[in-house]
Amino acid sequence: MTTEQLLKINGGQKLSGGRVSIAGSSNQVTKCIIASLLTNEHVLIKNAPAVNERKIAEELFAHLGGEVEYVDEHTVRLCAYGLSKNSISREICQKNRISILAVGALLHRFGSAYIYGALGGDKIGKRPVDFHIKGLQEMGAHVELDGDLYHISVDEHGLQGAHIILPFPSVMTTENLIITATLAKGRTIIENAAIEPEITELVKMLQKMGADITINANRTYVIQGVSRLKGCELRIMPDRNQAVSFACAALATGGNVLLEKIPHDPLYSFLNYIQRMGAEFRVNSEGIYVSSPKGKRLKNSHIEVEVHPGFMTDWQQPFMVLFTQADGISILHETIFEDRLSYTRYLNSMGANINLFSTCLGEAPCRFKNKNHTHSAIIHGPTPLKGGNFRMPTDIRAGMCLVIAGLVASGTTMLSNIQEIQRKYDNIVEKLTQMGGDVSIVHGQLQK
Incomplete structure (x- = not known):
């Protein structure tokens, strides 16, 4: 039995x-782990909750070739200097939707990314990746779908700033586009975006790393792309x-x-x-x-x-x-x-x-x-x-x-x-x- x-x-x-x-917020820590893929320098995250979703994000980080060092139960040091993969396995994709947020960093690093569309997470209704994909396409990404495997790539010019109006203020789409826009060439404007406190904390982290992000009225973010981001230290809300x-x-x-x-x-x-x-x-x-x-x-x-x-x-x-x-x-x-x-x-x-x-x-x-x-x-x-x-x-x-x-x-x-x-x-x-x-x-x- x-x-x-x-x-x-x-x-x-x-x-x-x-x-x-x-x-600490599980909704914030996972996004901050993914944002750490944008730099070759160390990122120190404090007050990280000891929950399974954090472990999945850390597993994804390590799967791509990043270094995960546990300082103590609630403190983790990350370094993406040795990042070596641009594809995320089906197994990890099926564990959580967080995988979709890594695409922007992979495009900046490798020029292409592979991710499976059958993403895991809470079963609470339809949660397609359409908003994510459309936003990436507006920034210059090319998307091919083979079964449920997405091959997303950019040409020699890389990702470009764009004026994106979301059909709905989706939290994860907003986070994805902000993360991606930090290293894109030119200015990105995201309208009708989500404004949750966890997103504000993500923006503060990216600003510490050297990103140029303005939060305007009426649910609008303006991101001026920079050439590189540095490491930082942060505490999860x-x-x-x-x-x-x-x-x-x-x-x-x-x-x-x-x-x-x-x-x-x-x-x-x-x-x-x-x-x-x-x-x-x-x-x-x-x-x-x-x-x-x-x-x-x-x-x-x-x-x-x-x-x-x-x-x-x-x-x-x-x-x-x-x-x-x-x-x-x-x-x-x-x-x-x-x-x-x-x-x-x-x-x-x-x-x-x-x-x-x-x-x-x-x-x-x-x-x-x-x-x-x-x-x-x-x-x-x-x-x-x-x-x-x-x-x-x-x-x-x-x-x-x-x-x-x-x-x-x-x-x-x-x-x-x-x-x-x-x-x-x-x-x-x-x-x-x-x-x-x-x-x-x-x-x-x-x-x-």
Whole structure:
């Protein structure tokens, strides 16, 4: 009989009086590792989270011939001086979408790059590489497709600056084009771009390396290409998505938590939403303390997922558990990904009352209007939840949603495929235990 690691959660306990440290941002560190391919000098990255996605990016860096040196668990020194490959294996491409971000650096170094189109990562709807490819083509890249293998190349003139207007403010496309434009000849303008804090941190890193990047109004970046970039030292910002997940775990169980040392800026938007639901918070030198309303339930809410600085798509899954425990009818409208509510079937099997709709339940501009995508939800609360056995979905935040639901539920919840959540959450058992949860990793076979 084959056994595997299972996450065991004995629920029904209030997470109260605990404190939790927040790791560095997994969304930032992977992009900074890729940006290190642009220079032959050393790059030192501090506060790097000990998560699987970082390991995948480091594996990609080493696969291409770069040097990866671990100073300690959270500090890594990178050097791309010995870069020797311009092709990324199918195996690495299938692990994560991060591979597509290496193309620009490979074009600058070798004049060509090979990458497979079947990229891994969260399964949250259609995530084609079309925006990436089109942007590279506008900068002078030639693209050939053989099956699912892309051969991308440039002529003797190399990549050129271009005026690119994105059809949607895609985060990874914005990051890719910024990274690529730093060494392109001439000026690149990227309009309708994403402006997430992690992108600002990437821009700051590139500026330290010698890049010339201006952030203008109306979601526009202007990059004047330079001839070379140098090494630098940087510190990864706290992971705001991780902080939101742990805060929601405390609030959903009627408890409280201190998010240690996290600054106000990354969570200011999140704090508005929980305050509207009746939660309380304090910000001081120790971090951010969030607490459920004393003696009563959270209030219902209407939330629309939008691009930054709006409500993040990575926040709606943990919030869905809050809605199941809130007093009244809550509404959620997802406008970023067309297939990111399928995980709600797990919550309904645990006792939630969630109904899904293809109509837009809100006023935010939505790409999915009249397109028959199920992207809105009505949640009736409060409903008691009961434990269950589930295979962790490949959407990391949906996996965290099930963890939070298990903490709220009566009885025991068992989750398999836990490597999915470990891609972005470090030491999750230890951290939830510090908050007062009864969580452990056991070995066994998930019972249906």
